[in-house]
Amino acid sequence: GAVVSQHPSWVICKSGTSVKIECRSLDFQATTMFWYRQFPKQSLMLMATSNEGSKATYEQGVEKDKFLINHASLTLSTLTVTSAHPEDSSFYICSAQQEGIAKNIQYFGAGTRLSVL
Amino acid sequence: QKEVEQDPGPLSVPEGAIVSLNCTYSNSAFQYFMWYRQYSRKGPELLMYTYSSGNKEDGRFTAQVDKSSKYISLFIRDSQPSDSATYLCAMMGSDYKLSFGAGTTVTVRA
Numbered sequence: 001g002a003v004v005s006q007h008p009s010w011v012i013c014k015s016g017t018s019v020k021i022e023c024r025s026l027d028f029q030a031t032t033m034f035w036y037r038q039f040p041k042q043s044l045m046l047m048a049t050s051n052e053g054s055k056a057t058y059e060q061g062v063e064k065d066k067f068l069i070n071h072a073s074l075t076l077s078t079l080t081v082t083s084a085h086p087e088d089s090s091f092y093i094c095s096a097q098q099e100g101i102a103k104n105i106q107y108f109g110a111g112t113r114l115s116v117l
Numbered sequence: 118q119k120e121v122e123q124d125p126g127p128l129s130v131p132e133g134a135i136v137s138l139n140c141t142y143s144n145s146a147f148q149y150f151m152w153y154r155q156y157s158r159k160g161p162e163l164l165m166y167t168y169s170s171g172n173k174e175d176g177r178f179t180a181q182v183d184k185s186s187k188y189i190s191l192f193i194r195d196s197q198p199s200d201s202a203t204y205l206c207a208m209m210g211s212d213y214k215l216s217f218g219a220g221t222t223v224t225v226r227a
Contacts, residue, residue, distance in 0.1 A: 004160075006160070041220075042220075044217045104166075104209055104213060108160035
């Protein structure tokens, strides 16, 4: 149980285009999902907290107009990198949080490697 | 100062050795302490989760938390080549946000 699927696993795009990444909880409902960014040989940095049916909460320094987050259902959150540039190239990872007594456990997707040319 | 500091490594050990991984933290509000394993270009996988000070065992893994010293450890007994990965400590307060250490890369040599 507690499987989180992230798609695509790898995407290459041209500078100036937008890329959408999907995060799905396959066997549980996730009121809250989180989006992280990870640079090579560095740890995960939280970008934003995504709550179903409401606006995402962004961490300090993260441009909300550049990283659009939508959490339209209890099993799906999407991250859209708008007008991507080479400096946006990174590993993006989502996680989903179960409600109830397991609320403190986050289950992670496999990540999406974004390469912007 | 970072909220979570993790021994940087890398660590290289022979098969069968005990691996010791450590993190310190500064935020007294952290309530939950986790260890994740991450293989290259994959998402983190939860290994151990603890709430209180003390030890918790799960197979070859032992997690230790000392809240008074703000120090956590993970021990891997009888290490196997398949344990080669990056290990991340992570901590969470009442806001349910995770703060990660930088990770320690472990290589277990056959």
